[in-house]
Amino acid sequence: MYATFERRWWTLAVLCLSLVLIVLGNTVLNVALPTLTRELDATDTELQWMVDAYSLVFAGLLLTAGALGDRFGRKGALSTGLVIFVLASIGATRATEPIHIIAARALMGVGAAAVMPATLSILTNVFPPAERPKAIGIWAGLAGAGGAIGPIAGGYLVEHSGWSAVFYLNVVVGLVALVAGALLVPTSKDPDGHALDLVGALLSIVGLTALIYGVIEGPNHGWLSVESLATFGAAAVFLGGFGYWESTQKNPMLDLALFKNPRFSAASMAIMFQFMSMMGMFFVLTQYLQFARGYSAFSAGLHSLPMPIAMMIFASNSPSIVARIGPRTTVTTGMLLTAIGAVGLSFVGVDTTYAVVGVSLFIMGVGGGMVMPSSTTSIMSTLPLAKAGVGSAVNDTTREIGAALGVAVLGSVLTSRYASSMHDVAASLPEQAREMVLAGLGRALIVAERLPNGAALVHEAKTSFIGGMQVALWVAAGLLIIGAVAVNRTFPAVDDDVADGTPMH
Numbered sequence: 001m002y003a004t005f006e007r008r009w010w011t012l013a014v015l016c017l018s019l020v021l022i023v024l025g026n027t028v029l030n031v032a033l034p035t036l037t038r039e040l041d042a043t044d045t046e047l048q049w050m051v052d053a054y055s056l057v058f059a060g061l062l063l064t065a066g067a068l069g070d071r072f073g074r075k076g077a078l079s080t081g082l083v084i085f086v087l088a089s090i091g092a093t094r095a096t097e098p099i100h101i102i103a104a105r106a107l108m109g110v111g112a113a114a115v116m117p118a119t120l121s122i123l124t125n126v127f128p129p130a131e132r133p134k135a136i137g138i139w140a141g142l143a144g145a146g147g148a149i150g151p152i153a154g155g156y157l158v159e160h161s162g163w164s165a166v167f168y169l170n171v172v173v174g175l176v177a178l179v180a181g182a183l184l185v186p187t188s189k190d191p192d193g194h195a196l197d198l199v200g201a202l203l204s205i206v207g208l209t210a211l212i213y214g215v216i217e218g219p220n221h222g223w224l225s226v227e228s229l230a231t232f233g234a235a236a237v238f239l240g241g242f243g244y245w246e247s248t249q250k251n252p253m254l255d256l257a258l259f260k261n262p263r264f265s266a267a268s269m270a271i272m273f274q275f276m277s278m279m280g281m282f283f284v285l286t287q288y289l290q291f292a293r294g295y296s297a298f299s300a301g302l303h304s305l306p307m308p309i310a311m312m313i314f315a316s317n318s319p320s321i322v323a324r325i326g327p328r329t330t331v332t333t334g335m336l337l338t339a340i341g342a343v344g345l346s347f348v349g350v351d352t353t354y355a356v357v358g359v360s361l362f363i364m365g366v367g368g369g370m371v372m373p374s375s376t377t378s379i380m381s382t383l384p385l386a387k388a389g390v391g392s393a394v395n396d397t398t399r400e401i402g403a404a405l406g407v408a409v410l411g412s413v414l415t416s417r418y419a420s421s422m423h424d425v426a427a428s429l430p431e432q433a434r435e436m437v438l439a440g441l442g443r444a445l446i447v448a449e450r451l452p453n454g455a456a457l458v459h460e461a462k463t464s465f466i467g468g469m470q471v472a473l474w475v476a477a478g479l480l481i482i483g484a485v486a487v488n489r490t491f492p493a494v495d496d497d498v499a500d501g502t503p504m505h
Contacts, residue, residue: 008126010184012135015119018078018177019139020146021085022112025170026054027150029105030286031297032163036101039163046098052216053102057109058116059400060209064201066117066393067253070190074118074125074389078185081114082178089170108170116396121388124380125188133319136380137373141315144368147282148301148308155298190386197253200245204253207238208397215404219412254390258382266491267378268394270331272402273483274338274371277476278364280406281342284414284472285361291441292350292462292469306358310365311372318373327374328491332484334370337363339480346473350462378491410472415440417468425460441465 033047042050069077085108092104120139127135157165214231221227246252259265282304289300314321322330341364348356376395383391419438426437429447436443437457444461448454 007184011126014177014180014184015123016139016142018115019119020142021173021177022116023143023146024150025108025112027147028154028166031151031154032158032166035158035163040098042098050101050105053106054109056212057106058112059212060205061113062117062393062397063204065113066389069118069121070387070389071196073187073189074122075185075187077114078118078181081111082174085111086171086174089167092167093164117389117392120392122185124388125385133377136377137315137318140373140376141312144311145308148304151297152301155301159298192386194251197249200242200253203238203242203245207235207242210235212404215408218408261382262490262492263378264382266487267375268398270371270375270487272398273479274335275399275402276406277480278368279403280410281476283407284410284469288469292465306362307365310362311369314366314369315373318370322374327378328493330370330374332488334367335480335484338367339477342473342477346470349466410476413472413475414468417471418464421464421467
């Protein structure tokens, strides 16, 4: 298909636009939460599930959606996912109750699960092996940029047009991607056309959903509570059942032998550790910029830009870096640079010059730009093109599991350290005020506005938050160092065991 090959860079543009839409869906709503609290009278639990319903459904369906794309056609999966995403976003704009937003976000997760693996699997099939790392670098760089675009765009829209505008943004971008995809994206699927592994699909959906749910709710119920242990137990049973079932199938949905390939397993591990640390740090950083430094949501997004800018620059140039020092050194160095950035952020305070924050974020972006495209290329290069959808889904699933763990673990570290430091300060307050103060810096600032000596409470709360943030960032750096050592020992020194795929041209 010569025409398909000729327009491959236009195809990449459509795939990246679709990818940015999905990443936006995961971040753009955060800045609208305070407005939703006032206008829809949403509780803290409802706000949490407005965010988490998307991630929960998205992660649970990724493997199955990737397999469906391979079996029935990746362009169809992309288009179907975009239609679902757009319709769900339109539904969200009509919400009058918090449950309407939660339901719409869950449906958006269904669409996202179909779109994201399709983007990478189509890319892998369109580009020849020589150009594939460059294309994946651009794809990965824009995935990182989407995380920063969300708060900036969302903050501006909420301030000027109201909370429903964040969902109208999804509609506009989704429709553009849908029309462009119909014109520019080629069709591809697994030529063998094996029947879908329904049992494997069901086991993976239940197991992954239980795992992500346990991670999300772990900080609320307690990691060793009956609820958490039961949820993680269920996840272990279903994922263990999935592994056993797949090992007995002639044509499994996911060939578990892939994880015996050190290139595949090391790259998957790198992505999980990288996203665990970076998304956890981003969760902490957002609160620091808005609550501790007093930036608006829009301004906080702008001040986060050094990270995605660096990520886009280094991700798009990652093939040349890999060519010079090899994938193992590239990934390991990137993880260590991200750790250095985290350590740099751990030294900031309320009045620290922004230059320290900006430089630290830039270093983190450099690290992310080295790790993500190199690891993704390694994962996809170990698979035949016929299984690109499932390979992409594995890549995306490790991202989501890592991101959920990072937010849960670093959030727990921050919250527990903050609450411990504020215990004596809050002891003299009325019960309701005390609970609000111990819940987090944002709520402590609200309480302080109502007190005659509120300035003292603001100082103590910000000091306690900074202390908790510093510990959380050191934990993030430690996780990255551990991950870097493990990846360096596992990743093969040379590029062997690479699948020989034939591009579509």
